[in-house]
Amino acid sequence: MNKLRQLIQIFAGPVKHLIGTDHLGNKxxxxPRQKSWTGQTIRERRIVEAANHLEEYEYEAGKIPSEWDAWIRGRREDPPALEELLRNEQYRNEIKIRAKQAEEKDSAIQTREYEEGLVAKPVKTHIKGHASAAYYGKEEITEEPSSAAEGFQPGSWIPPNGSTQKR
Incomplete structure (x- = not known):
């Protein structure tokens, strides 16, 4: 029987057992740990086969449920059960609803405080560039170049006395 399995492995590749699928269709x-036809030991592995046939490097966060990700990476011994997946998904949805309610409540309190004058409204400012930009503080940006090229003379600048320049 062992020889038959080795022959199958030579032609079909390593034996893999389907553990489960998720709601996204990933398998x-x-x-298991096994020996190759050359006698080398192949360590056990956990593999995901993407439903949309993405390569490993094309995966993004959230493409695999966190419970299955923990199983793939070996952070948990047993694969997640369907009940656990459903319970955690329901919990995540409840958290989203509570967060939305808290945000709406905070927004209502903030609006009321602005109306009553308890809190100053934030000042809306419009910054027209950075101080090092040539157009800083000007109302409009023009096509005219602004530089000191006309009055520039090489060697006219002398560093202060306390400079760290080597002599």
Whole structure:
């Protein structure tokens, strides 16, 4: 039987067992520790097969549920159960609803405080560039170049006495 399995592995690749799927359609496999046809030991692995056939480097955060991600990375021994996935998804939705309610409540309190004069409204400023920019403080930006090129003379600037220049 062991020889038959080795022959199958030579032609079909390593034996992998389907552990489960998630709501996105990703399939999760477990490849047990086994010996190759050359006698080398192949360590156990956990693999995800993407539903949309993305490569490993094309994955982004959130493409794999956190419970399955923990199983793939070996941070948990057993794969997540369907009940656990549903319970955690429901909990995440409740947190989103509570966060939205808290934001609306905070916005209402802030609006009331502005109306009653308890808190000063934030000042809206419009900054027209950085102080080092040629157009800082000017109302309009013009096409005319602004530089000191006309009055520039090489060697006219002398550093202060306390400079760190080597002599």
């Amino acid at each position: 999760y496999y477990y490849v």
